[in-house]
Structures are given as structure tokens and as C-alpha cells.
Amino acid sequence: MDKTIDFIRDKIGNFEPEIGIILGSGLGDFADEFQGKVIPYSEIPEFEASHVEGHKGQLVFAEVCGKKTVMMQGRYHFYEGYSLATVTYPVKVMKKLGVKILIITNAAGAVTKEYTPGDLMFITDHINFMGTNPLIGRNDDTLGTRFPDMSEVYSKELIEKAENIAKKLNIKYQKGIYVATTGPSYETPAEIRMFSLLGANAVGMSTVPEAIVANYCGLKVLGISCLTNYAAGTTNNPLNHQEVIDTANKVKENFKNLLIELIEKVY
């Protein structure tokens, strides 16, 4: 960790990010809007190169509406074969760099029939269906406790702020529970029926590991899903990644406007 932090500090000088943003599938372009210092993951000690389509794999340090941010253009996914320690390492790095608030975004399938592709969903809670936990292993007491509370992983205050902004900007949004699977295969219709019975509103392959670690180390978290498709079996159409990227692209403008105002008003 010290090597990582020294390397990054050497690149960014006295820039101290306070807001971290993880940009999900199809949403990475947001960071291109801002002038800043770009560091590819491949150059950072202890980071690994990320390979998923639609993900660039770099940290962008930039000022947005006068707030100092660090944005992840692309994230590590469990399905790529990385351990959850690798997947969540950047969150710990952000914490060490001084980040207080983490905005986590993703593309997700709509489990709830009334939720439609193109809607944004503010995550109120999650179900970890990955079958493992990013905190397994020796605990680093400097970051958090062994058995961290998870009763409010997603900040109610930030959700309320996000809702107010979405209303003002006339952006259609939902609130709901995100269930995380490992992927990379999409779910079966039977699995989606099960998730629906369990109370999940959206399904995806990310976010939960990062949110668990962020909450563990005391970051305030806002999770935003871009609902890109109806989950398997809720329509007759088969799923494909292109549909996910295409819908995310359509939502980009709304997403950008919401995020900018959110950053401006977050504190």
C-alpha cells in the first residue's frame, strides 16, 4: 500500500481527492469531460491492467465543480479472475488518499418489472450473492474492524440528495436493492425469479465488493445503477453486452448532469 500511495502522490502532488467515483460499464466517458491527471492502472504498483470492453482502466484525478475527485475509469471484476482483494484494493487506496465519499456506478439488469431500461436506480441496500466476501483474510485494523456493521452501507442522506437533484433535472429514477452475482454469464430466468422473491430490484456483477469495503473503512457511499436491460426471463429477448452498452450510452447525458450537480452539492 505504501508503494502505491507514494507512487500516486508523486504524480498528483498536493492534490487531495475528497470524492471517489467508480465509473461502470458504458459510463466511463464521464471522466473525459474534465482536465486532470490520468494514471493508467498498468503503471500503478499493486494495480492490475483491466481488460473489459468499455472500460479504460485508469485513474483520473480532476477537479469537478470545485471539488477534488478521483475517478476510476473502469473497475476490476471478480469474473475477470481477479480476487476480491484486487477488486477492492482501489477503494482502500482512495481511503488512504483522503477520500470521504464514494460514488459507485454500474450497469444492471432490471429485476422489478416496473423498472425499465434507461432508468437510474439509487441503491438502498444490497444482497451479496457472490458467495464470498472481500473482507475475508487478515484484518487491517488501521482501515476498519473485523466484524463491520452493514446496516446502512448506502448513505440515506446521499440518496435523498440524489433524489432531489434527479427530480429537479427531470431524470427518471428508482430506488431499490441490488443483488450481485459473480457473472460472467447472465442469470437464468429461474434465478431472476428467485432474486425477485428475495426482494432484489436490480442485478449486476459488481459494486457490492467495493461498497462493503468502502463502508468498512468509513466512506459514505452512494450507489447508482443504470438499468440497461430487463433481466433474463422478464421479456422474451436474450441478453447481450451490446444492449447494456447501448442503453448506458443513451443514459450518459442524464447521468452526467446528475453526477455533476451531485458533486457540486454533496457537501
Ligand code: HPA
Ligand atoms: N445481469 C447481470 N449483470 C448485468 C445485467 C444483467 O441483466 N445488465 C447489466 N449488467
